[in-house]
Amino acid sequence: MERHEMEAFLTLAEELHFRRTSERLGLAQGRVSQTIQKLERRIGAPLFERTSRRVSLTAVGAQLRDDLLPAYRQMQRALADATASVKAVSGVLRVGYSSPMAAALILDAADRLTARYPDLEVQIQEIQLADPFGPIRGDQVQVQITELPVDEPDLVVDRILFSEERKLLVNRDHPLARSSEVTLEDLADTTLISFAGMPLYMEDYHYPRLTPSGRPIPRKEAAFWQEALVMVGAGKGVTFACARAEEYYARQDTVWLPFPHFPRIDYGIIWPRNGNTARVQAFVGGITGPRTP
Incomplete structure (x- = not known):
């Protein structure tokens, strides 16, 4: 069953009125009737009893409604969650780097992220080795690729991205x-x-x-x-x-x-322990390092 058929059927099963169903769906009333008739032909039985005064579900229609409704609600929740996650990954994400190889990785990841999340802007900032954690603690950057080891209680070390001779x-x-x-x-x-x-x-x-x-x-x-x-x-x-x-x-x-x-010199991703935002996780999940020689 296609999504538009499911929506037409479940809306009519709730409203039991073709005009109100067409208004809710933003479709012509004739389009709703055609969709229901096509579905009934595929199933091989009427789903609704229609008279000039009322519309009601048949036994087959009621069974189909009860079977479809949980799956439809789960699909709606999944779509809502996906939409919310995309909206959460918006605004500006500032990423720090301490080596040009890391900068190249960040720019590549930024292209993929902004293609997926058009409301996200990724900005990069070089981090000086003399102050490796000052910018991330001062919220100048929210996530950073840096030399390891990092052993700071307020910072999360995710994984080693690449290793260099x-x-x-x-x-x-x-x-x-x-x-x-x-x-x-x-x-x-x-x-x-x-x-x-x-x-x-x-x-x-x-x-x-x-x-x-x-x-x-x-x-x-x-x-x-x-x-x-x-x-x-x-x-x-x-x-x-x-x-x-x-x-x-x-x-x-x-x-x-x-x-x-x-x-060898290892490079890893770090971020503040209290800064695990949707933007940071989108970046961490989307970045990949080069294969270590």
Whole structure:
């Protein structure tokens, strides 16, 4: 049974009046009669008894009404829920990112989301490594793709989206640039540039303080990623980055060295524990990461 047939039948079964049924459905009265007659021919029995004074259900019609009504009401609820969910995913969603690869993922997800939710606007904002959680806690962004680990009680970590090999950035004239292999022990003989403002556990994970033999690794701090790149290019220290970032940040004064002796850099989705909105969940459910090499 098609939806318009179901609606015509159930409305007439409620109203028991062709004119009122046609008015409720916004159809011509003759169209309602034709729809009911076609349905009766398909079933092989009258569904309504019609006289000049009244319309009533036959036994077959009453049985069909009782069987159809629960399914029809469930269908109406499903349509209403779907409509409400689309309306809930509207307005502006601000998404933070800390790497250009994440930005590319966000833009791709934004295209798919806005096609599905035309009243939604996705805005993106770069997050500085020196303040990785300030914007999301200040509601400047509602969801973020960022480096892991993240261990904050007020933030939800959804999943790892992608994982990247780690590289060590050194000045092209640095002694390490001519080494066949660079290890953690070599870092004790240089200066490692980290980022001020990172949580201690995150800083220690990405920028170790000691070599495996216990030698201290000298450190400097930068406030922004571009500042760290300039410092490396000027020979003021070395720093880590994911391998694919070289596509975006390669410089003539800097060499990117493989560094397989340290964990890969994982990137995940985070959002405030009290900010689990329909917009956020639509974004989280719609974004997919690239296949990890």
